[in-house]
Structures are given as structure tokens and as C-alpha cells.
Amino acid sequence: ITSGEKPYSYTFCKRTFTVKSTLDYHVNTHYKRPKKFMCHVYGSTFSAKGSLRVHMRLHTG
Template sequence: MEFIKEEIEDMSDPEPSRIKHEDTEEQTDWIEVKQQRVKLNEVEQEHCKIKKSRKTAKQLHTCSQCGKSFRNNGNLNVHMRVHTGEKPYRCPQCGKSFAAAASLSYHLHVHSGEKPFNCDQCGKKFISSSHQKSHLKVHSGEKPHVCSFCGKSFSRLDNCKQHQKTHHEKML
């Protein structure tokens, strides 16, 4: 398809420049198209503002102790146990208590020896997906955690913090 720009000599025409298709002679008013795009963009921006304000409104569950915000009241209730020390979930095998049911579930893997998450590259097994993801940095060489004192890089944040305690204790 080839388009040809046709200049109209009659300058009294409010839209002197139009584009027409060579085969069908259909004319497309690009100014109108541009105006529609601007209106659409404004509508999209307004939609994003509304969506963002709804998201902010959802985060109204705020901890009275530390100010941390949560999207739902259930997560706030679990968080409050950090401040109260309440640990209602007890391991039936060793008696250790946890503030969240998910923490107990994670802990039970210690007793069962179950490691359901595997590394596709080396076959190493892990008890959590977060440990598996952390391990994958070994294969990729990714070291996103950098010591702010000497510039040494680490794949895991806890290793970076331990390095700082060991080698830069006076600066902390």
C-alpha cells in the first residue's frame, strides 16, 4: 500500500493537508486521528490515576506500632505478632512456635527432609523457592549486593552483611 500526500491549493479549506490512498481514494484525516489519540491518552492517564488511588486506598491497614502498611487486615494481624510476641503455631515434633502458619509449614520441611525445589542446572535441592532463586545466582554469576565500604560484590545479602561485620566492624 502506498500513500501519497496531496496538497490542496484552496487555502480556505481549514484542513489543507490530507493523505489519500492511491488505490481507493479514501481520505484519512490525520488531524482528527491525532486528536483522538490525545483524548485516548488522557483517558488512559486518568484510568491509571484512579487505579493507583484504589491501590493506595487498599493499603489503609497500618501498624500502630511501627507504621508499616498492609493491603489486608489479615496480614496486619499476623504482623502485629512481631510486636506482641504471640506465636500460636506450634510444631508438633519439636515444640518450636511461630507467629505465622506459613512459617510453621516451612519449618516442617526441616523434620521431613523434604526439599521440593530443584535447581535445573545442577540438581541441588532446596526447601523453599526463595532458597532456589538465591542459589541460581551461583550459576549466573550475578552479584547484586555490593559492600559500601570496599566495593566487593556478593550474590546474597546476608553474605554481604556478614562480610561488613567481619571486615568493616569499626565503620558500622
């Protein structure tokens, strides 16, 4: 898909993807790694520091 369309989504974290295999990989990240990075606003936890950083943009714009 070259139009920027992201038809595959994961409702748990609201992320969207251009290809299903990337979605499948992402879904596994929610279950296979320990979640040691926590958002102190919502209490959401993440397995990667970068994921928490992206999430924090919700709070900071």
C-alpha cells in the first residue's frame, strides 16, 4: 500500500499499520516482553521506552 493507508489496527493500543505482518509482530510485543515503563498519568505500561515516549505525546501534544 503506497497511499499511506493503514487498514490494520490493534484496538488495545489504537495503533494502525500498513501491512498485517507488522500488526502481528506488534501484537506479540504486548504479550512477550515484560512491561517495565509506566505512564504516570494513565498508569499504562509499555515494554519499550520508545513506546512510552510515543504515548507521552498524548499528554504533551
